[in-house]
Amino acid sequence: MKPNLSISIGKLKLKNPVLVASGTFGYGEEFEDFINLKELGAIVTKTITLKPRQGNFPPRTCETPAGMLNSIGLENPGLDVFIKEKVPYLARIGVPLIVSIASEYDPGEFLSVSRRLDKIRAVCAIELNISCPNLKNKKLIAQDPAATYRLVSKVRRVTGKALITKLSPNVTCITDIASAAEKAGSDALSLINTLGGMSIDTRARKPKLASICGGLSGPSIRPVALKMVWEVYQKTELPIIGMGGIIDTPSALEFFIAGASAVAVGTANFVNPGIVPEIIRGLKEYCRGHKINSIKELTGSLRCQD
Amino acid sequence: MKKKTLQRNFKVIANNKVKDNYFKLVLAAAGISSMARPGQFVMIETSSTAFAPLLRRPMSIHSAQKGRIEILYETVGEGSRILTQKRPGEHLNLIGPLGNGFEIADPGDRNSILVAGGMGVAPLLFLAEKLVEHKSKNARVRIRVFIGAKTAGHLLCEKEFKSLGCDVKIATDDGTKGFKGWVTELLEETLSGIATAMPRIYTCGPMSMLESIAGLASEYGMAAYGSFEAHMACGIGACMGCVIRTQDEKRKERNDFVYRRVCKEGPVFQLNQVIWGEE
Ligand SMILES: Cc1cc2nc3c(=O)[nH]c(=O)nc-3n(C[C@H](O)[C@H](O)[C@H](O)COP(=O)(O)OP(=O)(O)OC[C@H]3O[C@@H](n4cnc5c(N)ncnc54)[C@H](O)[C@@H]3O)c2cc1C
Ligand SMILES: Cc1cc2nc3c(=O)[nH]c(=O)nc-3n(C[C@H](O)[C@H](O)[C@H](O)COP(=O)(O)O)c2cc1C
Ligand code: FES
Numbered sequence: 001m002k003p004n005l006s007i008s009i010g011k012l013k014l015k016n017p018v019l020v021a022s023g024t025f026g027y028g029e030e031f032e033d034f035i036n037l038k039e040l041g042a043i044v045t046k047t048i049t050l051k052p053r054q055g056n057f058p059p060r061t062c063e064t065p066a067g068m069l070n071s072i073g074l075e076n077p078g079l080d081v082f083i084k085e086k087v088p089y090l091a092r093i094g095v096p097l098i099v100s101i102a103s104e105y106d107p108g109e110f111l112s113v114s115r116r117l118d119k120i121r122a123v124c125a126i127e128l129n130i131s132c133p134n135l136k137n138k139k140l141i142a143q144d145p146a147a148t149y150r151l152v153s154k155v156r157r158v159t160g161k162a163l164i165t166k167l168s169p170n171v172t173c174i175t176d177i178a179s180a181a182e183k184a185g186s187d188a189l190s191l192i193n194t195l196g197g198m199s200i201d202t203r204a205r206k207p208k209l210a211s212i213c214g215g216l217s218g219p220s221i222r223p224v225a226l227k228m229v230w231e232v233y234q235k236t237e238l239p240i241i242g243m244g245g246i247i248d249t250p251s252a253l254e255f256f257i258a259g260a261s262a263v264a265v266g267t268a269n270f271v272n273p274g275i276v277p278e279i280i281r282g283l284k285e286y287c288r289g290h291k292i293n294s295i296k297e298l299t300g301s302l303r304c305q306d
Numbered sequence: 307m308k309k310k311t312l313q314r315n316f317k318v319i320a321n322n323k324v325k326d327n328y329f330k331l332v333l334a335a336a337g338i339s340s341m342a343r344p345g346q347f348v349m350i351e352t353s354s355t356a357f358a359p360l361l362r363r364p365m366s367i368h369s370a371q372k373g374r375i376e377i378l379y380e381t382v383g384e385g386s387r388i389l390t391q392k393r394p395g396e397h398l399n400l401i402g403p404l405g406n407g408f409e410i411a412d413p414g415d416r417n418s419i420l421v422a423g424g425m426g427v428a429p430l431l432f433l434a435e436k437l438v439e440h441k442s443k444n445a446r447v448r449i450r451v452f453i454g455a456k457t458a459g460h461l462l463c464e465k466e467f468k469s470l471g472c473d474v475k476i477a478t479d480d481g482t483k484g485f486k487g488w489v490t491e492l493l494e495e496t497l498s499g500i501a502t503a504m505p506r507i508y509t510c511g512p513m514s515m516l517e518s519i520a521g522l523a524s525e526y527g528m529a530a531y532g533s534f535e536a537h538m539a540c541g542i543g544a545c546m547g548c549v550i551r552t553q554d555e556k557r558k559e560r561n562d563f564v565y566r567r568v569c570k571e572g573p574v575f576q577l578n579q580v581i582w583g584e585e
Binding site: 060 | 309312539541
């Protein structure tokens, strides 16, 4: 038996449901020595902004129990350089390319970036990062259902590409935001982005990150991420790309069972740059072992006692 | 396409205490050993199954010969302490070699000065080994090594540098060995006495030491290269976490700078390229 791992997200067809999370995979090149990039379900790029961004002061990362904090601040070369220098390489890989985009102050930039990306054939989908915690503007679009609705519906009008909205866990009610994105025409949801957090060097009484606060990722956030995926799965019809602390096959499986149609691996790429192909193999084995013909059967297959 | 970096399990050959909190790890790592340049580093997985600690630890390549690499390390926290428990025959997962490494000047008639502060000896011994290879082709090359340590007890690699034929000078903060004071004071004494042949300075150590060496190098008109440290999540250029501020060649405003990744564009930077800050 050869289990079918293929899935679709809107009009985006993926040969397998394992993606890499934005900001943890550079622009693909960084991993070419470690894996066959063709094996990936899709590549999600580091978030791109209209203009280049320098990002925050270092130190920008620190380790925490079963996780890490980052306050990169969306350092990226800007849309023009991205299109000129990064897209050709990414296009050659031959794996669906999902471009993550953001804007700090002017939501209009989401539109101009989306319009430009809409014209690039190699770009298969756009992920709206409305949930980056590392910007000066502390109020996130993803923390406000009305703002989420406004932005997603505007972008929806300028692109026919698959549209993914990336949600923040730093909210009181994740399903309100998810529903707003659904109503506005998003094709899928990515969740979760990092959880706000901080860490202190007690000897110096200084924050370990120069920006004081940052975003927590890694296994420590997995239970939070799973719960949110489960809640959103019950509330919306949209396919969910689940992420947060996936580090091996069992942890990826948890997300499918909770309701994800696909998963993205983030911090684990740093720990083991060869992890994604391992998880893809692991999913196949699990399906075979459990007589599952298509990975789609696993999505939301949680058995609750009644 | 040939791989420039490997990720693999490598067998531990030896892992012994050098003194106090300092250990030397020897690994059978032919692939890394044959590619490695001085100043490059590896990312070592210190956890085995439980992902604790989660992130890999960056360590300089201390020596690379005959299919082996050596790592000289200090126990600082959890990761390095776990490392001390690895026994010969066990395996460690490494990614490497990583980073740019020191660019060795033409094996021409240059003299080299190596300045190590504390653990900074780790990459510089490998560099000295390579410089000595050049030296055998050119007898005029002279390698001066300055080692700074807190106390005589913290001093590392004196013997190793000497057996390579380097001139070694030592400074300790408390005067328990050699010059009492900073290694940079000792360096300045020597620099002011060198009239001819502009040597290159290669250095590794604490940020404050690198900064004063940058000052001395510009004062004496010498090229100086330093290996930097930064907190690293990935070590392979993917996370943008390990940046330092450097000069922007295309700068328009006086305060313009660019962040460069210590793990990718570094860890070695020409010291006059670095913008020194409060952090
Ligand atoms: C390019 C490079 C080369 C290095 N080479 C050597 C070497 O040859 N020998 C050696 O003993 N040490 C070296 N270090 C420092 C070494 O990486 C740290 O001492 C080590 O990571 C400490 O881990 P720990 O778990 O024992 O300490 P902890 O303090 O518990 O570590 C907590 C976190 O902080 C990070 N961290 C702590 N100290 C440093 C540091 N100085 N630089 C960067 N990250 C740090 C750790 O990686 C970890 O993520 C190097 C660092 C870099 C960046
Ligand atoms: C260093 C780092 C940088 C990140 N940068 C981005 C980014 O640019 N855009 C984005 O949408 N998410 C970014 N993220 C969040 C991840 O995509 C992911 O949502 C989060 O880390 C949770 O997954 P994980 O626990 O598997 O890492 C970043 C995460 C890390 C650790
Ligand atoms: S440590 Fe990730 S980019 Fe350098």
